[in-house]
Amino acid sequence: MVARDLTTDLTALAELVAGGGVLALTGAGLSTDSGIPDYRGADGKRRFQPMTAQELLASPAARRRYWARSYVGWPRFAAAEPNDGHRAVAALQHAGLVGPVITQNVDGLHQAAGARNVVELHGSLTHVVCMHCGERYERSTVDAWLQLANPDFDRSADGPLRPDGDVAIAESLIGGFRLVHCVVCGSDLLKPDVVMFGESVPKPLVEHCFAQVHAARAVLVLGSSLAVMSGYRFIRRAVREHIPVAVVTHGWTRATDEEVSVRVDAPLGETLTALAAALTG
Ligand SMILES: NC(=O)c1ccc[n+]([C@@H]2O[C@H](COP(=O)([O-])OP(=O)(O)OC[C@H]3O[C@@H](n4cnc5c(N)ncnc54)[C@H](O)[C@@H]3O)[C@@H](O)[C@H]2O)c1
Ligand SMILES: [Zn+2]
Numbered sequence: 001m002v003a004r005d006l007t008t009d010l011t012a013l014a015e016l017v018a019g020g021g022v023l024a025l026t027g028a029g030l031s032t033d034s035g036i037p038d039y040r041g042a043d044g045k046r047r048f049q050p051m052t053a054q055e056l057l058a059s060p061a062a063r064r065r066y067w068a069r070s071y072v073g074w075p076r077f078a079a080a081e082p083n084d085g086h087r088a089v090a091a092l093q094h095a096g097l098v099g100p101v102i103t104q105n106v107d108g109l110h111q112a113a114g115a116r117n118v119v120e121l122h123g124s125l126t127h128v129v130c131m132h133c134g135e136r137y138e139r140s141t142v143d144a145w146l147q148l149a150n151p152d153f154d155r156s157a158d159g160p161l162r163p164d165g166d167v168a169i170a171e172s173l174i175g176g177f178r179l180v181h182c183v184v185c186g187s188d189l190l191k192p193d194v195v196m197f198g199e200s201v202p203k204p205l206v207e208h209c210f211a212q213v214h215a216a217r218a219v220l221v222l223g224s225s226l227a228v229m230s231g232y233r234f235i236r237r238a239v240r241e242h243i244p245v246a247v248v249t250h251g252w253t254r255a256t257d258e259e260v261s262v263r264v265d266a267p268l269g270e271t272l273t274a275l276a277a278a279l280t281g
Helices: 006-018 028-034 053-058 060-079 084-094 139-149 203-215 229-240 268-280
Strands: 022-026 098-103 118-120 123-130 136-138 190-194 218-222 245-248 262-264
Touching (some): 006 218, 006 262, 006 268, 022 084, 022 203, 022 229, 028 084, 028 268, 053 060, 053 190, 060 139, 084 098, 084 268, 098 203, 118 203, 136 139, 203 229, 229 245
Parallel strands (some): 098 118, 245 262
Antiparallel strands (some): 123 136, 123 190
């Protein structure tokens, strides 16, 4: 395999995006500069084990564990702000070069940076859903209930924020955490309104995204290992439809060199800022 030259690849990237009609497919790597860690990192290996939906629903003990850790992480996750990469995507979109954004992120930072037409493939941590009756709540509402139910719980643990928006806390704290209940049906089967591991993206949403791929002139992957099929399938579809794919991500991706026309292994913030400056003047 011939090693690719970075300068050439940036030029190739700029040429591809300059033609417009670009669909952006983004992942956790775009939000690491905002303080939200990714799952995999450059070697493609998963660094931690997220809780599955099945585990969450299986027992009150699992739900106490999930919600106690998430309760500690939420103020930090909610305070995360968009970074240069998100701003550059919005600028490219406003300039008419990037069209829809399909994001695997659940942090709302594309929209906070001013992007429009964003599909949240895996939902958003800003909402909570009752798995018993389907009622949906704002996360801020559920957070207020949790505060009322846990007035003495110390949420200032200083461990690092983890990719799911939670913080690892002492096991001894978890047992005393009090769950809150759906006000419609009384169940404690509350789940963040995101596609957790073990769940799949709703079919109509997948079809909508396939249509966006079909309508695109090029697909631009930003900060995703593409390890999860829910994002990688759009690359497969693009390749099948002879739509060029560019990837800007550090390290390994599931997409092969045969599938990718342009690959840039460089920091997203700087790379996208330079790209937006070059193309939007
Ligand atoms: N911010 C979030 O909302 C968030 C965070 C973590 C995980 N998740 C969820 O986990 C899944 C993870 O899959 P994924 O493919 O999105 O992420 P991933 O963790 O599998 O891959 C992230 C990729 O981005 C690269 N990267 C990280 N920082 C970078 C930077 N500054 N510049 C260039 N590259 C950088 C990493 O090397 C890695 O290849 C998603 O489905 C998502 O739902 C979401
Ligand atoms: Zn309910």
